[in-house]
Amino acid sequence: MTNGSDASSGGAGPVAADVLVVGGGMAAVMAALAARDAGASVVLVRRSPGATALSSGAIGVAPAHGATAADPFSGRPGPVDSARRIAAARPDHPYARLGVAVGRLEEALPFAAARLDLLAPYTGRSRWIATPYGSAAECALCQRTMAPGDLAVAGPVAAVGFRGHLGWDARLVAHGVARLRAAGAPPAEAVEIDAFRTEAGAVAWPHELARALEQPGAAEETGARLREALPPGTEVALFPPVLGLASQSSVCDRIAAAAGVAVAETVADVPSVPGLRLDQALRAALVAAGVRVVEGSLDEARGPSAPVIVRGLEISAAAWVLASGRFIGGGIVRRGALLEPLLNLPVEASEGGAAGFHLARRPSASLTQRERGAPQPLLAAGLRVDDRLRPVDTRGRPVHEALFAAGAVIGGHEHASDGTGLGVAMLTGYLAGRYASGR
């Protein structure tokens, strides 16, 4: 079996693999890597980059339940304990569905950090990374460029704004960080450096800023300006997350070298530059692990019992991992009613505290709550799985012994906004890959 991407596979002979993974995001890649790591041959079919590319690029696993801004970072439970608490509090959450296996986050997180080289090492505790709103995002894993900005350990920080660019407000960040002093955050100030004062106003979007910083000399110049602007005693300069487009970008290090201070990115609004970098890293990891990637859609799939054809290529696999995402990924859709379009698996929704497959046909307004910030059951709709991550039918039995689900296609969590999305993707992807490979 050949390795790497296989975008134009029309006419090629049938492919047999141990595991077929459907999807292109974090859950799919973790499943493929975990299965490969267990010795299985793996084909991954994706129709596009997964929604991970649209994420903040930092990995929240389990925001500490009920913590307030004043609770010290140091006293808060680590990601795995927090995940256990979420499992106890939210019986529909994938962490709860997994039972004791939620503890295998202790394996999944270091596994991911080791294979995605842009991630900083897993330390067993959360890092607290500033957001553009001045809040702190709890991250079990973050990109190396974000790690020096961990508010739990960083010395005095300066939030850096570009005088020429209004899309990012350093004062909002500094004020927010300063508010977290009681939790152990460092003192914070806002500074502005003279950059991006362009006549044409062309530099408007994060990826454009990132590209501009990759121009020769741009990082060094930014660093030199930063050195002049920094208040004395600053140990870390917090930048908007635009320090280079490439997952191996040196922009961050070059600015730090020129400024003589540690440089870190905050997490971002999505879609974000770090999200794009994370997607690059996922693809690189697939290649490195020898996963065969086929670009295309599955049509008329029937699950592991029958071969499937993707752009003319016939693929058979004994086990499948469905990691097709939620609404952005297209793993779950709503066309008058909620459905899973690939295998027509039943979709579970919840309303007023009750959950059930029959609720998938309820009007969208009935599956939402009036307050935007309240939990929104419609946005948590998805497959229901057993403790081995097998989708279950309306009577609660696995649909197929060797069909597994991973990531946002599993319901019970609002993956885009409840802070557990990428954590669920990592854990369920890792476990589904292991289960599918027979380990």
Added chain:
Amino acid sequence: MDDFDVIVVGGGVNGTGTARDLAMRGLSVLLLEKADLANGASGANSGMIHGGIRYMLSDRHVTALACRDSGYIQRIAPHLLFRIPFLLPFTSRSEARTLAERAAHYATEVYVGTYDLFQPLKRGKPSARLTPEELYQLEPGLRPGLHGAVTFDEWGIDSHRLCVLNALAAREHGAKIRTWTEARELLAEGGRVTGVRWTDVLTGESGVARAPVVFNASGAWSPGFARRNGFAVRMRPGKGVHLTLDRRLSNYGVALTAVDGRQMFVMPHESESIVGTTDDDYYGDPDDLEATHDEVEYLLEGAESLVPSVRRARVTRAWWALRTTLWEFGKTEDALSREHAILDHASEGLAGLVSLVGGKLASYRSQSQEVADLVVAKLGRPTRPCRTHEEPLPGGATVPDAGALAAAHGVGAPIAARLVYRHGERAAEILRLADDDPRLRLVLCRDEGIIAAEVVFCVRHELVRRLQDLRRRCRVGVGACGGSDCARAAAQLAGRELGWDPEQTRAELADLLELGWRERRAILDGHQLAQEELLRGVHAGVGRP
């Protein structure tokens, strides 16, 4: 602020229009609005200065009035209006038309032909009878099997901005405009009103303003305001829901029939389409309105009957307001008169208090003039004559060439076009802000054509107190993405101008997003659900401690 000639309660089109008229006549005016300008039906309507072709049989007077005033509005705010020709396609149940259907089509042609008599009043073009071939040439996307169509000409408008411009004009003539300030209590003495006790709902500040005349223009909130203050305003509030779709489905407005035989329409507006509207009696709290699943399906089903592609488009918003129709028993909602009535509450022991009920957006100016005449009569003192049909609204004296502006200031032509549409000749002022500070060229929304300079201009000059006010000034947060790109940037810009601390900036952002969410709850389906998922990710940080 204490003593005025007149206090106007309500910042809709009748309140702002009357405040402008009275201020231009030289009277001292206070306008109180408990939320923002154009917050109710004056903003969330079909956005048409239409001549009321629907009312030609029942209320011919309404049609004539609407057409004449439409002509005046074109004169005073030429930039804000755009011609929107409507097609009224001829349908039949089976392939061949029955005799009855032929007769009905002929009758429609005659009816629209009669409407042509009113068209010169509003610079409308006469109707045309289109053969099926001509119809499909103009609108290839209509469902097959139509028997041609007849056209009629109407005008579209940004009605939020119409209200804002009236309020700004009133202010320029000395009126005091207080938004987010509620008239809590009507003060009276010896059978006469003497003023109003008000509360600023943002700061909590309260006070008393005195005036011998109070004009109640609080629209759907009128019955409640009246009840709390010992007088009565009766109306049949009619809930009207519109849908916005993410793309232009047609080049022209298409008039069509809903499943229950009611008239409705699909209409292009800038880069979107609008489908409207429902009309149902509403008995609840006017502040607690939302669209329902049934209303959304009703509109889509009706639109689909002639424009099948509505089912492929993404519904981006469902929005609503209450028509303040005159009270009558025994009529269906559609059959209720669109006439307006001015109520004098002297007989209820409140001399000096007048209320306006009913009426049409298109006739707001003449309605305002009528009220202003009455107010002047009550004050019993000579004033200048009404000039609201002659003097341009702010920015409306000339319509600059958008292409020339774009070239002169180095912005994209679509941006300049939207600026001219919204601001008329003040577009040049906005672009000068961007000349002075190139950062203000930042494009906040490529779809709605919003640049940072426009946000700054609106915040500085257009009675903006909250971030959500920018929805009604320059469409921040109302486009097809629901504010993915513009919301945080606009919050930062507004926060800098208005001196908000970061807490308040975040609170304002959350408030803006909340309004958008309410408009989407009933329409989350298909691709819009993916869009919602993305948007929730975008703003996940807003609610975090």
